[in-house]
Structures are given as structure tokens and as C-alpha cells.
Amino acid sequence: MKLDSRAAAILDRAYADRSPGREDCAYLLSFDENSAEAYMMRSVASHIVRSGNDNSGIILGQIGLETAPCPGNCGFCSFGRDHTAFQKKRIDDEEFVTKLTEFCKDDDLYGIYLMSMHEYDPEFLLEKARVAKKLIKGSTQLLSNVGDTDADMFKEMKKAGITGVYHVCRIGEGDVTALNPETRMKTMQNALDAGLQIFSCLEPIGPEHSIDQLVDNMFIGIDQGCTQHAAMRRAPVPGTPLAKYGQISNLRLGQIVAVVALATFTMPSMTYMGVHEPTEIGYVSGANVVTAETGANPRDHVADTSDNRGMDMAACRKMLFDCGFKYIRRGNEDKIILDERYIEEHG
Ligand code: SF4
Incomplete structure (x- = not known):
């Protein structure tokens, strides 16, 4: 098989622990999703990422705390x-405890996001974080996914x-959103x-x-x-x-996951690589989250995404x-052996 020589050289350098920079990433992304080069970059990214962490994956959870018509628009x-x-709605205490307990009961959830809207009630979030911290008996990390926030609130x-936050400056921020890209970036710095820690994502593609x-x-x-990176295709909600623009294929998403994984695996801060939404192609392209x-889920039109797009813990395992x-x-970072027995016992 003859691969494009520049693509092959980029992948060879990755095996020598040298990540592609901007120009090489653009070059890899220029290949058709169904080309030999694209299949090769997915495989190389997956092999490198899995070789670097004993072929381990992690599960993150997310609980939507509030929904409301959002000025982020x-x-x-x-x-x-x-x-x-959607109308304004807030999770009640009992539901929150039930969901969190269900997520954490087997101590195989790496981290749990508390998610809210762009505008959120800081006291409500902090109260839920304190409750969660007490309820989590195992090693699950507490994370947040909220709107633009100053450094004082992050210190709280x-x-x-809370140890990490999901925050991104989206593609087209300020054009297809009512938010300010500089403020989004400043929030990450805050x-x-x-x-x-910052959990980032190339989104929504x-x-x-x-x-x-x-x-x-x-x-x-x-x-x-960033501590984690990811790629997310836009769902045509x-x-x-x-929604009129449609959606990229999961094959193309896998190629993009591969390029992000190759660009990030040498970063000292980088730990795990995600794909949204979860697909098998993504997990043979370098993703392991x-x-x-x-x-609530911005990619879904139903109030509880676990009834529709969202996956539960058993499906993630x-x-x-x-x-x-x-x-x-x-x-x-402790390892749990993931075999048929574990799946049967935790299905
Ligand atoms: S993605 Fe976030 S900021 Fe934008 S409208 Fe949805 S909830 Fe608001």
C-alpha cells in the first residue's frame, strides 16, 4: 500500500513522540474521510493513545441541574x-441525590459534571457541589460545566x-451564538x-x-x-x-478525533480524549472517554436525555x-479489569 508521503511522515513522527502542529493537522484533515490516509491516521492515533495508558478508558457522567431559555442563544x-x-426548571434535591448515587455506586465513574446554563445561580451550583462531595464515597472527581464565570467563583x-471545568470557545462563537469569544477564553483562563483543570473540545462541528x-x-x-480534549459533531436538533446544515458523518468525526488526539498526546497536561456523541469509530480513532x-442536554430536545440520546453507565461500560x-x-487512576464478568456484574 502506498500512502501519501507527507501524511506517512507525520504519522511516523507521531510514533517518535512528536505531535503534528497546526499546518500538519490541517494537512491530515484535508484527506477524504474514506481515504487510506484517513483510515491510517485513525488507527495510528488509537494505537498511540491506547499504548500510552495500558489500553484504558474512562467514563464521565453529567447531571443537568437547570434548564431555561438561555440568552447564549x-x-x-x-x-x-x-x-x-424548554421552560425554566430545576432538579429537585431527591432527584439529584438519586441520580448521583446511581452514577457513583460502583466507583467506576472517573468524574461527574454538574451542568447548568450560561446564566446560572452560583449558590445553587455550590450547594449541589457540596452535597455531591459528601455523597461521593469513592474516587469520582467533581467537575462543572457552566457559563462564563469569574476567578472568584471558580475559587469557590x-x-x-470541584477540580475541573468543561469550557470551550465554540466554532463561530459570537456569530452563531450571542456570546463573546473573548469572554469565553477569559473564563478558561479564570x-x-x-x-x-480545563476540559476542552473542538465543537460543535x-x-x-x-x-x-x-x-x-x-x-x-x-x-x-487543557487536561482533556475532545471532538463533537453538531447534532441537528x-x-x-x-439544523438546516445537517451533520458530518461519524467516519469524518473519527478522523477529526484522530487529528486532535495526535496533536495532544504529547502535551504534559493531557490525560484523556473524548468524542461526542460516543461512537465505536471514535474509540478506534484515539478517543478513550x-x-x-x-x-438537560443541549444536543437533545427532550427534558431528560437519558430517555433519548444520553447513555447510562451500563451502556458506557x-x-x-x-x-x-x-x-x-x-x-x-486505579485500574478496573474490564472483562465479560465485569460487564455482567455491572450491566
Ligand atoms: S450551548 Fe450553553 S450557552 Fe449556548 S444556548 Fe445552550 S445552554 Fe446556552
Whole structure:
């Protein structure tokens, strides 16, 4: 088989622990998703990532705390104020405890996100974080996924037990959203300044995006020194303005996952690589994070995503097992052997 020589050289350098930079990432992304080079980059990324951590994957969980018509008004999100059908709603105490307990009961959840809208009630979030911190008996890390936030609030989150935050500056931020890209970037810096880890993502990818847009966006997380990175394709949520553009294939998403994985695996801060939504192709392309979701989800039009798009813990374990991972990592990096017996006992 004859591969394009420049692509082959980029992949050879990756095996020598040298990640592709911006130009090489753009070059890899220029190949058709069904080309030999694209299949090769997915395989190389997966092999390198799995070789670097004993073929382990992790499970993250997410609990949506609040839903409301959101002034972020993102053209891809089911909560955008100008197009949403959601009303203001908040999770009650009993439901929160039940969901958290269910997520954490087997101590194989690496981290749990508490998710809210762009505008959120800081006291409500901190109260839920304190409750969660007390309820989590095992090693699960406490994380947040909220709107733009200053450093003081992030310090309060840290005091409440939160160790990392998901925050991104989305593709087209400020054009297809009502938010300010500089403020989104400043929020990431605020989190770092408060001593929190940043979980980043190249998102939300649609068919209309150029390679330059993808590269620029993925390097935001890289330049910030993210702890996790990921790639997410945009879901064409019915009723959202950007749904008309449709969706990229999971094969193309896998190729993008591979390029992000190759660009990040040499970063000292980088730990795990995600794909949204979870697909087998993503897990043979360098991803090793699968996310279980319940409650509100911007990619879903139903109030509780576990009734529709979201995967539960059993489905996440099975996904990792089916994709050939040998271990699940706990939040303290301990390894759990992922075999048929574990799947049967925790199904
Ligand atoms: S993606 Fe976030 S900020 Fe944007 S509309 Fe949805 S909830 Fe609001």
C-alpha cells in the first residue's frame, strides 16, 4: 500500500513522540474521510493513545441541574432563547441525590459534571457541589460545566470540591451564538487561575466548517494547556437554526478525533480524549472517554436525555468493552479489569 508521503511522515513522527502542529493537522484533515490516509491516521492515533495508558478508558457522567431559555442563544442548542421549547426548571434535591448515587455506586465513574446554563445561580451550583462531595464515597472527581464565570467563583467551586471545568470557545462563537469569544477564553483562563483543570473540545462541528476553522478551534484548548480534549459533531436538533446544515458523518468525526488526539498526546497536561456523541469509530480513532448523561442536554430536545440520546453507565461500560479497552480507570487512576464478568456484574 502506498500512502501519501507527507501524511506517512507525520504519522511516523507521531510514533517518535512528536505531535503534528497546526499546518500538519490541517494537512491530515484535508484527506477524504474514506481515504487510506484517513483510515491510517485513525488507527495510528488509537494505537498511540491506547499504548500510552495500558489500553484504558474512562467514563464521565453529567447531571443537568437547570434548564431555561438561555440568552447564549446558540444556533445549535436546544436551549437557545429564541428557538427553545424548554421552560425554566430545576432538579429537585431527591432527584439529584438519586441520580448521583446511581452514577457513583460502583466507583467506576472517573468524574461527574454538574451542568447548568450560561446564566446560572452560583449558590445553587455550590450547594449541589457540596452535597455531591459528601455523597461521593469513592474516587469520582467533581467537575462543572457552566457559563462564563469569574476567578472568584471558580475559587469557590474549588473550595466546594470541584477540580475541573468543561469550557470551550465554540466554532463561530459570537456569530452563531450571542456570546463573546473573548469572554469565553477569559473564563478558561479564570478557571486555570483558580487552580482548576480545563476540559476542552473542538465543537460543535458541522459540514459547513472549513479546515482552518477546525484547526483554529482545536488549538484553543491546546494553547490553554487543557487536561482533556475532545471532538463533537453538531447534532441537528429539530427547531434549532443550524439544523438546516445537517451533520458530518461519524467516519469524518473519527478522523477529526484522530487529528486532535495526535496533536495532544504529547502535551504534559493531557490525560484523556473524548468524542461526542460516543461512537465505536471514535474509540478506534484515539478517543478513550465515554460520557453518560442524564437531565438537560443541549444536543437533545427532550427534558431528560437519558430517555433519548444520553447513555447510562451500563451502556458506557459496554461501549468501552466492545471497543476493546482492557481497563476502566477510576478517578484516582486505579485500574478496573474490564472483562465479560465485569460487564455482567455491572450491566
Ligand atoms: S450551548 Fe450553553 S450557552 Fe449556548 S444556548 Fe445552550 S445552554 Fe446556552
